[in-house]
Amino acid sequence: MIIQCPQCNKKALLNEELYRDKILKIRCRGCQHIWMWELTEKHKEEPAAPVVKPPEAKPPEHLTAEVLEAQKIARLIISEIKLYNQDLLHKLKRKSEVIEKLKEDLTLGKQHYKQRVSQKLPPLPDYFDDALHTILLSDKE
Numbered sequence: 001m002i003i004q005c006p007q008c009n010k011k012a013l014l015n016e017e018l019y020r021d022k023i024l025k026i027r028c029r030g031c032q033h034i035w036m037w038e039l040t041e042k043h044k045e046e047p048a049a050p051v052v053k054p055p056e057a058k059p060p061e062h063l064t065a066e067v068l069e070a071q072k073i074a075r076l077i078i079s080e081i082k083l084y085n086q087d088l089l090h091k092l093k094r095k096s097e098v099i100e101k102l103k104e105d106l107t108l109g110k111q112h113y114k115q116r117v118s119q120k121l122p123p124l125p126d127y128f129d130d131a132l133h134t135i136l137l138s139d140k141e
Contacts, residue, residue, distance in 0.1 A: 007033035070117040074131035
């Protein structure tokens with residue numbers, strides 16, 4: 001199914017089989033806008049407007065280039081880990097299981113992230129951990 005960002009109208013493909021009857025928190029890759037999307041059976045027949053919630057974080061215009069770059073790198077690394085381990089992720093139900101099984105990949109990913117981001121960034125918030133929870137662990141118990 002194709003979803004569309006309510007802010008910038010960028011379209012993306014969503015695998016409806018994985019998220020049927022769930023409420024998703026979606027972040028647009030184009031403008032970083034965050035909104036809630038409920039995937040129910042009615043979405044198959046007709047596209048419905050997403051349930052819009054205000055973003056929890058600062059809007060992108062208030063973020064520095066270093067922060068935006070760090071967020072982008074973190075999302076990229078976690079997305080690749082998710083892509084290469086999607087069969088395993090479908091079998092695992094708990095966050096702790098995912099972290100345990102992907103411990104080596106996550107450790108290497110975190111090292112790569114630290115090498116790529118600016119050393120001027122404060123240690124908190126940790127954008128790698130944010131991406132880990134929003135991309136990889138969001139649908140786990």
